[in-house]
Amino acid sequence: MFKLSEIKELIKLVDQTSVHELEIENEGTRLLIRKPGKTEVVNVQAAPLTHTYSQQPAPVYTAAPAAEPASQPAAAEKPAARAASENLHQITSPMVGTFYSSPSPDAAAFVKPGDRVSEKSVVCILEAMKLMNELEAEVRGEIVEVLVSNGQLVEYGQPLFLVKPE
DSSP states (O other): OOOHHHHHHHHHHHHTSSOOEEEEEETTEEEEEEOTTTOOEEEEEOOOOOSSSOOOOOOEEEOOOOOOOTTHHHHHHHHHHHHHHTTOEEEEOSSSEEEESSSSTTSOOSOOTTOEEOTTOEEEEEEETTEEEEEEOOSOEEEEEEOSOTTOEEOTTOEEEEEEEO
């Protein structure tokens, strides 16, 4: 079952990104969040309650409309164009989350421009729902550019690094 704090955090994440719909299923509980324009209701369907003093229906939350940043598409196209023109590989985000360049605030970054990486090299951590996920380079080469800053919210498919493959 999802905690209210987790649901609120997911609503904020969806609201701040260009993601229009997010569906998660966990232990028999399904959470569906949709942005306005398609549907304005976030539907939470909970598993049957096990206690006897309350049998309430699942709560329904309404997401606030979000304004799309005007410069976002142009920013997303620039790394793609550079990667294509310079024959660079893009390491993209496999999820919506928060980008961390190092394992802890006082530690050095996993990688920086000029560093060489292998397929299994950890390049960053992506946090989603309080879970820390290490992202591996999946390509052998040299880091040319880090496209996001530490602590930045990233979207699914957003370019994070440009790598010159070997």
